[in-house]
Amino acid sequence: MSETILDISKYMNSVGQQARTASRALARASTATKNSALIAIATDLDNNREQLITENRKDLAAGAAKGLDAALLDRLELTPARIDSMIEGLQQIAALPDPIGEITNLKYRPTGIQVGNMRVPLGVIGIIYESRPNVTADAAALCLKSGNACVLRGGSEAFHSNQAIAASVRCGLEQAGLPADAVQVIATTDRAAVGALITMPDYIDVIIPRGGKSLIERISSEARVPVIKHLDGICHIYIDDDADIEKALQVTFNSKTQRYGTCNTLETLLVAEEIAESVLPELGGMLHEKGVEIRGCATTCSILPKAVAATEEDWDTEYLAPILAVRIVKDLDEAIDHINRHSSQHTESIITENYSKARCFLREVDSSSVMVNASTRFADGFEYGLGAEIGISTDKFHARGPVGLEGLTSVKYIVLGDGHIRK
Amino acid sequence: MSETILDISKYMNSVGQQARTASRALARASTATKNSALIAIATDLDNNREQLITENRKDLAAGAAKGLDAALLDRLELTPARIDSMIEGLQQIAALPDPIGEITNLKYRPTGIQVGNMRVPLGVIGIIYESRPNVTADAAALCLKSGNACVLRGGSEAFHSNQAIAASVRCGLEQAGLPADAVQVIATTDRAAVGALITMPDYIDVIIPRGGKSLIERISSEARVPVIKHLDGICHIYIDDDADIEKALQVTFNSKTQRYGTCNTLETLLVAEEIAESVLPELGGMLHEKGVEIRGCATTCSILPKAVAATEEDWDTEYLAPILAVRIVKDLDEAIDHINRHSSQHTESIITENYSKARCFLREVDSSSVMVNASTRFADGFEYGLGAEIGISTDKFHARGPVGLEGLTSVKYIVLGDGHIRK
Numbered sequence: 001m002s003e004t005i006l007d008i009s010k011y012m013n014s015v016g017q018q019a020r021t022a023s024r025a026l027a028r029a030s031t032a033t034k035n036s037a038l039i040a041i042a043t044d045l046d047n048n049r050e051q052l053i054t055e056n057r058k059d060l061a062a063g064a065a066k067g068l069d070a071a072l073l074d075r076l077e078l079t080p081a082r083i084d085s086m087i088e089g090l091q092q093i094a095a096l097p098d099p100i101g102e103i104t105n106l107k108y109r110p111t112g113i114q115v116g117n118m119r120v121p122l123g124v125i126g127i128i129y130e131s132r133p134n135v136t137a138d139a140a141a142l143c144l145k146s147g148n149a150c151v152l153r154g155g156s157e158a159f160h161s162n163q164a165i166a167a168s169v170r171c172g173l174e175q176a177g178l179p180a181d182a183v184q185v186i187a188t189t190d191r192a193a194v195g196a197l198i199t200m201p202d203y204i205d206v207i208i209p210r211g212g213k214s215l216i217e218r219i220s221s222e223a224r225v226p227v228i229k230h231l232d233g234i235c236h237i238y239i240d241d242d243a244d245i246e247k248a249l250q251v252t253f254n255s256k257t258q259r260y261g262t263c264n265t266l267e268t269l270l271v272a273e274e275i276a277e278s279v280l281p282e283l284g285g286m287l288h289e290k291g292v293e294i295r296g297c298a299t300t301c302s303i304l305p306k307a308v309a310a311t312e313e314d315w316d317t318e319y320l321a322p323i324l325a326v327r328i329v330k331d332l333d334e335a336i337d338h339i340n341r342h343s344s345q346h347t348e349s350i351i352t353e354n355y356s357k358a359r360c361f362l363r364e365v366d367s368s369s370v371m372v373n374a375s376t377r378f379a380d381g382f383e384y385g386l387g388a389e390i391g392i393s394t395d396k397f398h399a400r401g402p403v404g405l406e407g408l409t410s411v412k413y414i415v416l417g418d419g420h421i422r423k
Numbered sequence: 424m425s426e427t428i429l430d431i432s433k434y435m436n437s438v439g440q441q442a443r444t445a446s447r448a449l450a451r452a453s454t455a456t457k458n459s460a461l462i463a464i465a466t467d468l469d470n471n472r473e474q475l476i477t478e479n480r481k482d483l484a485a486g487a488a489k490g491l492d493a494a495l496l497d498r499l500e501l502t503p504a505r506i507d508s509m510i511e512g513l514q515q516i517a518a519l520p521d522p523i524g525e526i527t528n529l530k531y532r533p534t535g536i537q538v539g540n541m542r543v544p545l546g547v548i549g550i551i552y553e554s555r556p557n558v559t560a561d562a563a564a565l566c567l568k569s570g571n572a573c574v575l576r577g578g579s580e581a582f583h584s585n586q587a588i589a590a591s592v593r594c595g596l597e598q599a600g601l602p603a604d605a606v607q608v609i610a611t612t613d614r615a616a617v618g619a620l621i622t623m624p625d626y627i628d629v630i631i632p633r634g635g636k637s638l639i640e641r642i643s644s645e646a647r648v649p650v651i652k653h654l655d656g657i658c659h660i661y662i663d664d665d666a667d668i669e670k671a672l673q674v675t676f677n678s679k680t681q682r683y684g685t686c687n688t689l690e691t692l693l694v695a696e697e698i699a700e701s702v703l704p705e706l707g708g709m710l711h712e713k714g715v716e717i718r719g720c721a722t723t724c725s726i727l728p729k730a731v732a733a734t735e736e737d738w739d740t741e742y743l744a745p746i747l748a749v750r751i752v753k754d755l756d757e758a759i760d761h762i763n764r765h766s767s768q769h770t771e772s773i774i775t776e777n778y779s780k781a782r783c784f785l786r787e788v789d790s791s792s793v794m795v796n797a798s799t800r801f802a803d804g805f806e807y808g809l810g811a812e813i814g815i816s817t818d819k820f821h822a823r824g825p826v827g828l829e830g831l832t833s834v835k836y837i838v839l840g841d842g843h844i845r846k
Contacts, residue, residue, distance in 0.1 A: 417797025
């Protein structure tokens with residue numbers, strides 16, 4: 001276990017080869033075998049709590065010495081409660097249905113053959129993430145359950161914690177009779193390892209970067225393999241003139257204030273001009289009381305004297321903070337135009353009692369989650385019933401919205417015949 | 424209509440912008456509008472048969488002057504029958520169900536919200552193809568029906584034919600009240616246009632190259648947007664020792680000889696050693712009579728005196744010709760190992776009456792189509808009931824196997840609530 005490896009490209013090449021080999025065994029592994037590996041990993045983590053905390057303290061001490069801020073040190077820490085929740089996460093993923101091998105749409109064709117789809121793993125998944133060490137166990141579990149091998153690259157500040165978790169993962173895999181190389185945590189903090197990981201299409205089938213926007217942008221632009229990514233969460237609510245005022249107040253307040261730092265938090269509120277005077281004063285009061293700053297268009301500012309004038313930049317900003325941009329629009333069309341221009345295609349919600357406008361919003365807004373009369377905060381793999389989530393994709397290709405086990409799979413066609421030939 | 428455009432990058436940028444704008448209108452277009460555009464295009468092609476043939480003759484003359492071979496000139500030619508089939512193709516695509524807007528899996532969650540998926544277009548599709556001008560109408564129709572704008576780049580040798588078809592497409596779109604820029608056929612033969620097309624992620628959502636392997640490899644390696652591609656079709660049949668001999672003979676003969684030049688044609692036959700002596704002599708005779716050369720492993724050559732000795736290279740070759748590589752293997756495991764090592768992940772079929780071995784083959788072979796007792800020649804969008812096919816993907820990401828309308832779409836999540844907030 002060393003932070004320095006001399007020949008990174010040789011090391012990463014062997015990591016990749018081992019992952020590809022392990023992926024074949026994993027694709028064939030039965031549901032029972034995969035589940036027993038997940039439970040064995042959970043048990044091993046439980047048996048090694050002290051070791052985990054000792055290794056985590058090394059990272060915390062190094063982080064403090066390097067001058068990491070309190071928030072980062074907090075994310076880095078493995079408390080007993082966080083170890084509990086890592087263990088629970090593994091058990092929950094073991095309890096989920098196995099997506100692999102599921103056969104759908106198996107139908108007879110006029111020729112007599114039956115054609116259907118079978119769900120299969122993608123192969124090898126590379127995941128690049130930042131400081132939280134619990135992601136190591138989470139990501140390993142999701143890849144394992146979906147029959148994929150994975151190569152994990154955590155933040156350098158969590159190096160010792162990640163290696164300790166990796167040791168439990170290897171141990172659990174071996175106990176279940178699966179190759180330990182099915183989950184490899186890169187054993188170096190050298191940044192060149194990331195560069196190698198994202199440019200090995202022969203060994204890595206998809207990269208999932210989790211972290212800040214700059215990390216994700218850099219990886220997307222340099223990767224030579226497909227990337228499942230999520231850049232921004234500039235989420236909108238449109239309060240239609242046919243909205244139920246009480247629903248508008250509750251849903252907007254919840255979307256903005258339930259948590260400020262999440263990607264599905266409301267950032268821009270659009271209000272139909274006909275209803276603005278009826279809804280904004282009370283909503284403004286609720287938000288003001290909660291300490292949320294409002295940055296409004298000219299009309300908003302005339303209704304809400306405490307609002308600050310918004311600039312053009314506000315419509316394109318993900319605050320991740322107690323700030324809300326508010327704009328009055330003429331009607332649904334203008335709201336959809338604004339959303340299609342400024343949204344990051346994450347999550348948008350309309351508040352309306354009007355059937356036709358709800359139907360139009362659902363069809364025409366081009367975002368990964370489109371809602372009616374519901375809080376944007378619901379955009380989440382657990383809330384959607386996926387059972388788990390590796391991230392939220394704002395792309396359209398392959399996976400969109402919250403990505404659970406199914407997002408880590410593909411399908412192949414299967415054809416059943418009885419000596420059928422093509423005429 | 425000119426073959427030379429001075430500033431390619433400026434031209435392509437404006438093509439891209441127009442496509443992006445048109446894609447918004449197309450995503451919103453109703454099923455009836457899209458179908459009426461398809462029918463209007465078909466009618467316009469029918470009304471302009473003479474013009475199409477005149478323009479096509481310019482390409483044929485230029486091709487003959489350039490010394491194109493007979494096969495290429497044949498592919499280039501627009502005969503009245505080929506114009507008929509272009510027109511029929513458009514009518515068939517109009518008759519297919521509209522994939523866009525379909526809602527699936529809409530379920531209540533414990534919180535009371537309903538969560539489901541709605542099918543949406545990808546946006547703008549770039550298609551790069553070679554000599555056949557009928558691809559222009561086909562590709563335009565598939566993109567239009569699936570709600571996508573498209574930018575088409577046909578072979579330079581079909582320039583005049585493609586521009587003539589493009590004129591009918593524009594005319595049909597306008598008649599239906601859709602933006603003519605929803606389908607743009609690049610009006611230059613300059614190769615720099617391809618380079619620009621595959622590196623505009625702001626305007627192009629996916630590239631589909633159709634053509635020879637070298638074209639596809641070049642595009643995949645240079646593209647900065649996702650590519651749906653199909654490189655090789657090295658398809659296998661494994662005749663298991665529990666095969667029904669008659670089915671083995673018929674399916675193998677059909678897979679190899681029904682057409683030689685297609686990607687789903689059989690290229691390598693694997694035979695279980697226990698059954699080799701019972702099946703190979705008769706099969707060898709049938710193939711020999713048909714003029715198919717057999718390149719066999721040592722055991723094959725000892726059973727079939729007319730077989731030529733295969734080299735290692737034969738196991739990795741897509742012949743697209745009356746040649747078949749034949750290898751004797753010990754059992755199913757050795758067959759799957761051979762396939763996973765040498766296959767291009769296109770189509771593989773097992774011939775067996777054994778339930779467990781059929782089940783194992785279906786699960787463990789990692790190809791886009793995996794078959795039991797059926798000819799590899801069935802791997803085709805029409806045979807699978809997709810109604811149409813834009814190509815066959817040997818990738819795993821996003822689309823796999825024959826790609827029809829659905830492969831040109833994505834899904835978004837929709838959430839229906841009644842003032843629901845997240846606790």
